[in-house]
Amino acid sequence: MNAKEPSGTGRASLKTRVKTARKRSLASTLWLERQLNDPYVARAKAEGYRSRAAFKLVEIDSRYHILKRGQKVVDLGAAPGGWSQVAAAKVGATDGAGKVFGIDLLPVETIPGVDFRQLDFLIPEAPQILTDWLGGPADVVLSDMAGNTTGHRKTDHLRIVGLVELAADFAAEILAPGGAFLAKVLQGGTETSLLATLKRQFTEVRHVKPKASRADSSELYVLATGFRGRAD
Incomplete structure (x- = not known):
């Protein structure tokens, strides 16, 4: 797959409007309308990606x-598998050059070059299980996870920061020296304590906002590269 950013046509396009159905809430209607008018959703379908999120990883990696x-x-949190698809193509997992393990609490349909396992990464034995599966430490840990939102900005921010902290702690258990960690956070960035920890563990830490993120989205990504080792 060769993913590129959708380009403009040079003229205004007609926007699809969705009528509010009797059993559909306004929020659901707005979400559906946004999906129908999202060029990345159309590109994901056309290029065979599981989700539009694939283009975020494509852009960050480029x-x-x-x-x-x-x-x-x-x-x-690999479901539905968009990031795993991109990773498999980049590391050559389909021809056995690299390995991609996607883990989630939910089952995920098979993708060539990706080994999906149902696993809770929070259980104590998870780091050892992943290291055994991989046959050694990981070079990259990805996390596009986001907990269920409440609509309350502060609460949602605390929830996702807590999830990122857990993902970062897990990454520190399984990463090889020089490895990288990429995870979703929310606007406002990474909490001071986590940022300080990442800066001790990695040579470079930055926040990234890919163009493929929706303009009205508060999501942001923290990218840490050059893993030094766990900072306890």
Whole structure:
């Protein structure tokens, strides 16, 4: 798959409007309307990606080159599999050069080059299980996870920061020296304590806002590269 950003046509396009059905809430109607008018959703379908989120990883990797042929990659909260698809293509997992393990609490349909397992990464034995599966430490840990939102900005921010902290702690258990960690956060960035920890563990830490993120979305990504080792 060769993903590129959708380009403009040079003229205004007609926007699809969705009428509010009797059993559909206004929020559901607005979400459906947004999906129907999203060029990345259309591109994901056309190019065979499981989700529009694939283009976010494509864009981030094109800028920072975190995925390389032969690497071992772990995708946390992998469902529906868009990021795993991109990782598999980048590391050569389909021809056996690299490995991609996608883990989730939910089952995920098979993708060539990706080994999906139902697993809770929070259980104590999860790091050892992943290391055994990979046959050694991981080169990259990815996390596009986001907890269920409440609509309350502060609460949602605390929830996702807590999830990122857990993902970062897990990454520190299984990453090889020089490895990378990429995870979703929310606007406002990473909490001070987590940011300080990442800066001790990695040589470089930055926040990234890919163009594929919706303009009205508060999502942001933290990218940490050059893993030094766990900072306890």
